[in-house]
Amino acid sequence: MALSLRFLILTLLASLTGFAQSDLSVQKIMRDPNWMGTFPSAVEWSEQSNVIYFDYNPEKNVSDSLYKVRLNNTSAIKKVSLEKKAMVSPYGDYNDKRTQKLLTKSGDLYLHDVKKNKTELVLDLGENIQSPKFISDFEYAFISNNDLYVYNVDLGQIHKKTNIESGSSNDKESKKSEKNQWIEDENLSLLEEVRTQKETSELRDKNRELLTDDEYTFYLDKQHAFNFNISETGNFLTFQTYTPDSPENTIVPNYVDASGYTEPLNTRSKVGDQTAQRDLYLYHIQKDTVFKIDVSSLPGITDLPGYTEDYPDREWEEKQRAVSFSDVEFSSNDQHAVVSIRAQDNKDRWIALLNLNDGSLEVLDRQHDEAWIAGPGIGSYYGGGTLGWLADDQHVYYQSEATGYSHLYLHNVENNTQKQLTKGDYEVFSPQLSNDKKSWYFTSSEVHPGERHFYKMPVMGGKATQLTSMEGKNSVILSPDEKQMAIVYSNSNSPEELYLKKTKANAEAKQLTDGQSEAFEAYNWRTPELIQFEAEDGAQPYARLYKPEESVDKGAAVIFVHGAGYLQNAHKWWSSYFREYMFHNLLTDLGYTVLDIDYRGSAGYGRDWRTGIYRHMGGKDLSDQVDGANYLVENHGVNPDKIGIYGGSYGGFITLMGMFNEPDTFAAGAALRSVTDWAHYNHGYTSNILNEPHLDPIAYRQSSPIYFAEGLEGYLLIAHGIIDTNVHFQDVVRLSQRLIELEKENWELAVYPIEGHGFTQPSSWTDEYRRILKLFEETIGR
Known part of the structure; x- marks a missing residue:
């Protein structure tokens, strides 16, 4: 009872520097990152x-x-x-x-x-x-x-060369009413500057008409044009259009605005508010005409997604799905053009030739996924991805997850054959052609999922030469003449530094910067052990393991859950979660075992790992945390009653799911900036994984913590920034009301009035992590 009362009060600790077991403190770790040095x-x-x-x-x-x-x-x-x-x-x-x-x-x-x-x-x-x-x-x-x-x-x-105008041809022919014309004439006669501006505008329009080679005009009507691609000879132009829509945006109130008034921040809409349909047009300069690209012939364009089978009582209409387009890539002689087309539900991607004579499409490759299309080099809902032509103007290159991992492919448009250039259980990142077009440069995870190295390979495939060798992450910026590599390199316990190396495998890399401060170097930062354990379905998640000295071992463990979902943190390079990394060193000094898991849905492990959470977030991604806890109990002497969990954003969401659905595993948890109901998150991220809430409510109900709040038994800290425009403060307000109605006791909400999704103030970081440490010290740490 006394423990519960102390936890509910949750007052700030005066200072953590008194812990004799560690040279670290929350206050030191959470200072302005400049204290670590410059990188x-x-x-x-x-x-x-x-x-x-x-x-x-x-x-x-x-x-x-x-x-x-x-x-x-x-x-x-x-x-x-x-x-x-x-x-x-x-x-x-x-x-x-x-x-x-x-x-x-x-x-x-x-x-x-x-x-x-x-x-x-x-x-x-x-x-x-x-x-x-x-x-x-x-x-x-x-x-x-x-x-x-x-x-x-x-x-x-x-x-x-073209004449593309807003509005319609009828707009040009329409005349003002007598009244409106009189008002305009009177206004122009009174205001000299306005009259001058109008005359200048009319003169500019007249000059533009004189520059035009022809009389053909393409009217956009109510659409907006964007993403113009000019062909190599200038004989063709492609552009995309969209019709502006008005989604129901949400409001985040800023209670501490400088004005002294509560100011509303206009933010994103919620999942289910679709982006407007996009169209692609081909402007044929010599034919003096425009072709709208017809996607109705794309194979599978009207297919219903597999999840519809779970709703047999609903009538589903087979209709053409909305699509988005990449840039159009022209061959050097303008004989061919290629474009990547994505269904806006992201369950299909087509690589297609664009016929420059009539705008028709010829599909070269279709990648279908009942979950969602993604992965390195494959692009997203908004386009992008690896796509282009080799110098022979016969081969299109692109990336695909057809084998389960993102690899580089060629497609011969003359004989319609495909060739896979890279193969294996690893991923390829950022391929680029050499200046002479005879080789590829790319980064891959072939050596180890937790390493990144740079390679050179013949353009038609073959043996790839590894050009970097330092264990960790080698981010290479190739010199324009391709003779040198600038390498931003880091390993598990050292932040990024700049190196220089000749573009040869056996050359020596020279370190150019050494930015760590004396204060940062004074502590012996741990290299976490990179381990694998067996999950309940036989999968082998990677994780970072921090082990305390036997003399201080509490028999307690903290599991950290990284954010973003699709992100990799169990690797051999410096983590973007550097504050958490330092906090884990502090926890280990204080006698905790810490485990940081690349759970299902994380990046770096291929398609099946990425889509393992489809339609059930809080399913395999949560069971991986539970299996990690069992691994610690069975192999590292952790008391099963002394396990805590924490994380931010997606990590906060998993923390809530763990505290609500696995109370026998997790005695305490800290959920930071957490999604509590996925129906209230954004469209681009959420619809990929859970579809849309009105179409697939099963997925949302089994994935949203607010539906499972009655399961809370342990001690829960919730922390959230009030002006979070990503995961809105509304999420934790609604969850708080749910917990109040359920008469739950062992929970607390800490709010940060001037913080958004990513905290910016050291005082906020310090306050938050003091509370997290207090939570663990007063529950599982005793």
């Missing part, structure tokens, strides 16, 4: 491959600054001026020889000379220029105001 990020090469730029903060300023290191003097790291920063590695389009680059800045067109490292203004139209592209060495194409233009440098002439 490189946002690494880029100069166009000349002789300078590496990166963000760094040795001066402990509020934010990072830009620094550089030259290859001819790698011991000298120098700060770069803000003026220089604006000119570093701008995005753009290279010419064939990679000696020049077209780019835009502030809506104007510029040409960058790579060798001279000079950038010159080409065009200032007074209107925004985007998507610049070399058509030839003397012709530059670009988009402005939804239209394609080509600028001939030699002639100094601009040609408008």
